[in-house]
Amino acid sequence: MPLRFTILATDRSSSARVGLIGTPHGSFETPAFLPVATRGTVKGLAPDELRSAGTRILLANAFHLMLRPGAEGVERLGGLHRFMAWPGPILTDSGGYQIHSLADINSLDDEGVTFRSVVDGRLVHMSPERSIEVQNALGADIIMAFDDCAPYESGGAGDRLRRAHERTLRWLDRSRAAHRRPQDQALFGIVQGGTDLDLRRASVEGVCNAGLPGYAVGGVAVGEEPRLIDAVVRFTVPLLPADRPRYVMGVGYERDIVAAVRAGADMFDCVLPTRNGRNGHAFTQDGRLHLRNARFLADQRPIEADCRCSTCAGGFSRGYLRHLFSTGEMLGPILVSLHNICHFHRLMLDIRQAIREDSWSSLARRWPVLDAEHAGDRVQSTTDHAP
Secondary structure, X not given: OOOEEEEEEEOOOOOXXXXXXXXXXXXXXXXXXXXXXXXXXXXXXXXXXXXHHOOOOEEEEHHHXXXXXXXXXXXXXXXXXXXXXXXXOEEEEOXXXXXXXXXXXXXXXXXXXXXXXXXXXXXXXXXXXXXXXXXXXXXXXXXXXXXXXOOOOOOOOOHHHHHHHXXXXXXXXXXXXXXXXXXXXXXXXXXXOOOOHHHHHHHHHHHHHHOOOEEEXXXXXXXXXXXXXXXXXXXXXXXXXXXXXXXXXXXXXXXXXXXXXXXXXXXXXXXXXXXXXXXXXXXXXXXXXEOOOHHHOOOOOOOOOOOOOHHHHOOOXXXXXXXXXXXXXXXXXXHHHHHHHHHHHHHHHHHHHHHHXXXXXXXXXXXXXXXXXXXXXXXXXXXXXXX
């Protein structure tokens, strides 16, 4: 198999575990956070900066790379790893999320989805076969089955959600049949079902019968409130096979990640570190700082005193960062994004330590942001599809 998963430690009081995932381009420990390199780059950050911040695996988006520069073009340039100059593991999203995020410019049927390109306006058809063809050409270590990600429907399951569930199962069979590189690319299936737990259970039963190297929980953080995200994740993750990696897609706030880890999840991705960083919002263990605020004008402190990222350890003060944002200097978004990426990797490192040492209480003391009172500071956000 192109992916090896070993459980290294388990928590006595929950389903949390520490694992090691091996791929053709290296290994990484779980629970792991995947920064999002939508178009082959984590906005503003070079590969060596990402490695220094703790990144071991990246997520790229097959849909956007298909539009520009084209999957075949990336393949001609040596594949995604060489194209990005990223030597470590890469996961590619299938494009199924764009069924939800670009719903105003697409049409959907059982064959696939037809989009109006966000690049040049031309019509583009994405089917399970085309999604896998694109991902095979890109050459990521982990690829995702094409799924139907339905929007959130208040009040439970509706016809759209049921159709998405059934379509996802049919598209999984087509994705598996289309996969031409099973020897070096691990195909993950995606569980759908919205907030309807009966549909979630049925989706798990259908998707996990496929015997794939790993499985993901999709269709969360698509408009529902945080308590529903938590409920769906807590219900669904323990149903996934315990001997395979469990990936919760698009969940990125600290408290949501910890709750999912305790349910047994292993992998997470979100654009929050860089999207917030570009807007002057810095994550800290106590909560977010809005560095554009006037109160930071003469603040000589780093973003976080005990952070070892190159932004904080490099001597860049809050006052200086505010100046960069006030004057539109590109260094501001770069420095805050770098800190934010490091912040989430520090959280994962502390989570893994808490599991190994059975010390969740110390994690809560070190990370006040995990307290329930911060839950209102969360919003739903997944893949970055901005131009």
